[in-house]
Amino acid sequence: MKDAEQDVTGQVGSNLRDIRKARKLSLEELATLCDVSKLTLGKIERGEANPTLQILWKIARGLQIPLSSLLSFQDDIALYRFADRHSLAGHNHDWFVEPLYKTNGTMEWYRACIEPHTRHREFHLEGSEETVFVLNGQLELMVGGKTYHLEKWDVIRFQGEEQHTYINSTDEKVYLMLSLAYTNA
Template structure:
């Protein structure tokens, strides 16, 4: 199954679960009704930024759009970032969803890879959402509190994600980092 169809299917399912029309979804997310319809039909491939915008409007995790549903039963899981890595969300920005969001835990974990000179900025997430960034290799900067902060391999930072924030590779090699995104209980 192509990613666009899974994202579209998940969007449609979530919209139906909430009882939202396309109009109401457009108002809640700030994404046009036409674009939402194209995503649901698999005719449009949303960027990471657009998916975050939609997830924030629904007040759900990012991974809820790119994974199947969870039965919320906590079991042991082994994951391999190399098998999960996808570049299809943005060229130069590789996303590996290591652990999808589970309500019982309240977080999701990504391994992200930025190509040299790649920069990604995100709109604010909902109040209470925090990100924990651990630089695994390379050299990168993280934007929060209106300032870029440098991280090298082994360094980590936590920040409130309800502000404009971003990541950029400031080295000559790929920058690889883990991003643990924690969502507050509703």
Template sequence: MSKAKALRAEAQETEGDDVGGAEMARRVADNLRRLRKERALSLDQLAASSGVSRAALSQIEGSKTNPTLLILWKIAVGLGVPFQALLGTEEVGHARVLRATDTAPLRSADGRMESRLLTPGGASPGQEVYELRFQPKGLLRSEPHGPGTTETVVVLTGVLRVSVADEVHELAPGDTIFFRADVPHSYENRSTREARCLDVIAYGRSG
């Protein structure tokens, strides 16, 4: 690979649907560094298990870039941890209210898909709840999560196409789908109206 191609590939990993501002980049950097060291993984080893280049991982750990949503998912899978483990952890007492303004939505590069984490950090390490919004032609492709991971998706508004491995399902408001998420899966809005759903991810032992 030429140097120019390598730089373009690296840019694709660190640009686009980034996860937020400088504070979020610092939090991700700190958590990534801690999680990697806890597992005694070198940058090269994590690059091999996640599919994210060593150069991109180094930039993320150095708070030099905001990683894309897709890259964060890949890193989480490579580390064997829930997605929110990279975003930060907080102590939760008997109850905690998460206001609508407490979590910034993560958007795809084209702006047609939006994801908002509804689970406070540290509330339930093995489970995460997301609100997903898809504008017309909105698409989210997800890499396989760790072995044993499952997802339950409830469509609130609009029509959503959910593909799991080689199966395709069309879901209308009120419909629910439960599936193994340790295989490739995707969500797509082929209609002309916004589609919105809740996605509950229950992680297997390896995350």
């Protein structure tokens, strides 16, 4: 594991353990809430596992917390350079999200990349709103049974709690900026 990945993994594990203990939950109770195995949660808490983005979303939804609660963000001035990447990978390593900022606990910012000829499906906490800004190429986004064809510089906003699917049917990686706003945070 790379040093940056170890830092993020340890950070997530420590934050998860703190949240679980603050709520007075056992690992078994947390596993039931999140639909993630007790073994996996224990490894995450000890920093022995680098969880996929899908696992982190399951934990966040199960605890009804923003994903950023599992990650530490700087509160003052923060500068993120493209070279300083701390990615969270999707299950098949075809979707990558880089947490950037958390604003007053109600909004999160991410950079994302979807590999060529792949799709990624997700949904977020109730009351969340997602905004997607396409930085290059073309992307299809399915929301609420409707498909939206997006191109470079297009922006779309929708209810994040609704299941949505990012589809990259092209031969190039597509880069995105994402924000999640939480009305219930």
